[in-house]
Amino acid sequence: MEIGTLTFDATGLYQYSWLLIAIPALSALLLLTFGPLFDRKAHWLGVFASCASCGYALALFYAMLRTGAAERAVDVPVAEWISAGSWTVSFGLQIDQLSILFALLITTVGSIIHIYSVGYMADDPRRRRFFAYLNLFIAAMLLLVLADSYLTLFVGWEGVGLASYLLIGFWQHKPSAAAAAKKAFVMNRIGDLGLTMAMFSMFAWCGSVSFADVFAKVDGIDPGWVTAIGFFLLLAACGKSAQVPLQAWLLDAMEGPTPVSALIHAATMVTAGVYLIVRSNAIYALAPVASVAVVIVALVTIFVGAWIGCSKDDIKKVLAGSTMSQIGYMMLAAGLGALIGPVAYAFAIFHLLTHGCFKANMFLGAGSVMHATDGDVDMRHFGALRKALPVTFLTFACGYLAIIGIPPLAGYFSKDHIVEAAFEYHLGVGLAALIGAGLTAFYMTRLLVMTFFGKARWVEGVHPHESPKIMTIPLILLALASIGAGVALNAWIIDWMAPISAVAGETHAVSWMPTPIGIATLATVALGVLAAIWLFGRCEVPSTPPQTKNPLVIVGRRDVFGDVINDTLVVKPVMALSTAADVVDQSGLDRMWNGLGKGTLALSQLTRKVQTGRVRSYALVTVLGALLVGVLLLIGQLG
Amino acid sequence: MTFPLLTCLGLLPIIGAAILILPVRAAGKWIGLGFALATLGLAAAAVPVYLGDPTALTQTVPWIPAFGAYWALSVDGMGLTMVLLTALLTPLVLFAEWNITGKGTKWTSQAFAALVLLLEGLSLLVFMADDILLFYICFEATLIPMYFLIGGFGGERRSQAALKFLLFGLAGGLIMLVSVVGIGSFSQQAIGAPTYLISQIGVSLSGGSTWAWVLMLCFLAAFILKAPMVPVHTWLPTAAEEATPGSSVLMVGILDKIGTFGMIRICLTLFPVESAAIAPVMIVLALVSIIYGALAAIGSKNLLRLVAYTSVSHFGFMVLGIYTFTSVGLGGTMFYQVNHGFSTAALFLVLGFLIKRRGSANVADYGGVQSQAPILSGALLLAGLSGLALPGMSTFVSEFEVLAGSWSRYPWAAIVAALGTVLAAVYILLMYQRTMTGPATPEVEETITTDLTLKEKLVAFGLAAVVIILGLIPNLALSVITPTAQETLTQIGVADHQAPLGEEVPA
Amino acid sequence: MNPTLLAVVTLAAVLFCIGLVGVLIRRNALIIFMCVELMLNAANLLFVAFAWAHGGLDGQVAAFFVMVVAAAEVVVGLSIIVAVYRARRTTSVDVPDALRL
Known part of the structure; x- marks a missing residue:
């Protein structure tokens, strides 16, 4: 070559x-x-x-x-x-x-x-x-x-x-x-x-x-x-x-x-x-049944992840919930691949790549924030960091715009394809994916507002400062990727993935212009952003999580009962069984075998009483025994 | 007649043990190590001979003609790998327990070396015996050095533990004696002359009469007691808790393997019909052992007892593999025996280093060791990962084979057994979490002041290296084990599992 | 049955019974010991007698074995008696708990 x-x-x-x-x-x-x-x-x-x-x-x-x-x-x-x-x-x-x-x-x-x-x-x-x-x-x-x-x-x-x-x-x-x-x-x-x-x-x-x-x-x-x-x-x-x-x-x-x-x-x-x-x-x-199962799991996860993202105060956990939710989108596309046509596989990989860029970008941004605030992760202790950490803020904003899907940033293209594919498969699935996009916008805006805007709620003694260059340059690189990856890959990836994503003799046109569904998605996203600003941007955010009776928030703060369910269904039974096994082993089985040994000893205590220690009685017993054997032999001979 | 390599291999350590009766004082451990290394050299020398011609090593000399007993030694792939395992672990144990003395007793490191060598020689003879009488005698004789190893060098309640070990071992041996006597008379009926040669008896006794059942069951009972399966396993945790880690390595790593080894070598080879009929029972027993052992390990409050329970679980896997009657499962078990030897040795010895520092084997007495001794904790994690069969470690290959083999015949059994692998992750990582992580407790800070010494590093990482190398290049062992597994199945006339779509796809 | 043989067998039986009764009723260890010897010799007598009657050598060989074993037994037994006498100043076998655990 x-x-x-x-x-x-x-x-x-x-x-x-x-x-x-x-x-x-x-x-x-x-x-x-x-x-x-x-x-x-x-x-x-x-x-x-x-x-x-x-x-x-x-x-x-x-x-x-x-x-x-x-x-x-x-x-x-x-x-x-x-x-x-x-x-x-x-x-x-x-x-x-x-x-x-x-x-x-x-x-x-x-x-x-x-x-x-x-x-x-x-x-x-x-x-x-x-x-x-x-x-x-x-x-x-x-x-x-x-x-x-x-x-x-x-x-x-x-x-x-x-x-x-x-x-x-x-x-x-x-x-x-x-x-x-x-x-x-x-x-x-x-x-x-x-x-x-x-x-x-x-x-x-x-x-x-x-x-x-x-x-x-x-x-x-x-x-x-x-x-x-x-x-x-x-x-x-x-x-x-x-x-x-x-x-x-x-x-x-x-x-x-x-x-x-x-x-x-x-x-x-x-x-x-x-x-x-x-x-x-x-x-x-x-295996269409399995594919449908993939779609269902993906949809459930999109919502569970978003739910958690909406209610956590820990910046990294919000991002983690968001990750679950976004991977749900990828899984959705992967499941749809077998149901509506293999091109959805390309969408899954596309979203995976763009997500890899913008989510890494935002996590590193969160790391930069933590670096600036002595490792604090509670967003209720942040606020107004955009002035203190300008580079972090700008790069984070790129990732933010990318994940909520503002054109022409990366997430817009990749997520839009998946939402459209979902509509193509089933109206309900499509609507769910659409609402998920709105939720994404909501919780990411909440995160951005609570961290970088509003009044400073810094813990005493914390003096936020911008991170060193060795940390900001990676942020800038990833921010550029968050901006450009969508445009760069949009048309190309479906061709590239042709061995997996193409059906012979069929070509899939890639849309650059917003479709009706794309516009609807953007509208939902805008709704989510506005809702978050209305809820968290207008008034002061309390430094401690307010008491609430809102069941959605309570459940969300407890990770949608993920741990509770695991604990009651798996962890506690297994730990109880293991304690039981240990007890059964030492006090049950082992004691049983020890008991066998002790029983033998007790039996020997009983039988040793025959041993009187008198030689002449031994001799007598021997003679009687010999006589008995002789008599038995005699009877045997006669019989 | 060619050089009797196997006889020398078996007798060399016993001669070494005999020499150590002499009052050699400080030189004792050096002599012991020397003999162990010489044995290792002989074992290594057997490998090229075996690879050249698998029958070249076979030796058959009449011993008691009236009984049909022979001094007959031979190895197949399984025997060879077990011989190598034994020959490798023995010098390692001597090296790791270099300065051992019995607590408050007159037992010296010289006595330790002598007993270990005696045990090695007898175990080697068991693994090489082609004659049931010879197998039986050595099988019983191994109890003696092990009894003294536990009773001489153990902890507080060592004499009780040693007695329990001995009684369980003797019970198995005596039940087996019934079959050994029976083999003599039934082989006369079946072949015409009494014989104890395994290769000569073949499958001639199997399937003929109900007596074949009695013979097989008596052998099986002995092997179940030896490779401890629930519910007759309780001697093992007790013994492991009281014995020194070095003795435990020999007990679990080598001695207990005689159980699974015997199941293959005697039950399966001589009584295939009966073994096939009893397979479902054995599989259920194996599954019970896997799950029960794992659960008990999770719940265990004593580190050494914990490792013993994990071994109960692992022996369940080995038995499962045997009774799948597939070359994959059987080969998996043969490989498992070797891997488990190394991996358990690593766990026992590293925990031994830890316990020696802290002076306690209770899990509750630890916490945060990682910050005091990072290399030690790394070694423990590595040993633990080999115990939970992480891919890349040799234990993974064998466990995977066992499960894949059982899946092809009994998917339900494989599913239950696979749950055991999840529990394995729990017991290893929970133990690691409880002992190594978190903030260091004041007692730990006080007692654990030194990290691993050079000698300890050599032992721990040497074992880990063996496990990893065998995991990356398992064919080092599988190239002799797999043919043996296939031959065993052919000899007993069982068709291997065939994948319906198994033919090669043209590239 | 050959009358000579019958006589010998009767003699052996009588000797044996004397020995047996002696073992059972006497207390002195030395006497008991001699009675045991008497029984052994009665058995020897039978061995030899039947060997003679059947014309084989097995019985005679067995008699030699018995004699050798008896000699060994005497050595051990007498030394025990002497040892016990030294310790207890008696040769009575009815000293209680001498053989008890």
């Missing part, structure tokens, strides 16, 4: 694509093992590894752009992994249109957040570990999206779970952080059951879990089992993407450092569920 005067071999680039994963993984290992040798500069190794991976992904992407559409998807076998007799699993990477987009998102947003973290974590004595974990996350996430089989994907899937666990619980001295980390991991494990069961079904039917094999053979699988696999995968997606009913961990995950929330719990990891469903489109195409 000719690029200017440089020549390079694209196959070579593909061949070594495992380096994408290996570089950050190696860096994480180095940081953890030999890190103490260069502790003060260690974070730069982490940044370098992430940027190197990013550079490789960009080069790969460039090579793909230069190749014909047919040759873009390449399967790169790396090694044989498990030979289990009935089946073998090889370790391989699949570089195609879908996975490269994810790789780009992960490495670019990841690198920006790495750089931001250098400033954000500057005072933390364990900064080296933080970067090691971030690198570990980048490696695992890339493995997840680049894998060419479900099992390899699963390694990345649990790997990001581990990284998420380590990073949520990064400040381990805080009991709440440790508990949140454990909760996230365990709830993800429940979701992972779905993925493992899906894989077992695939092995039982196809004898393989590689994407190519499974999708080629999916026609032959019993339809009931295809639907079951669809549901299993949905369970997995619910766990990883914090969809109802496995949503509760995401809010607690905000205990982690804010860059972590931005990278893992907003931009990349939590979208893995959407990736899984889009990747498995061949399965959902044959």
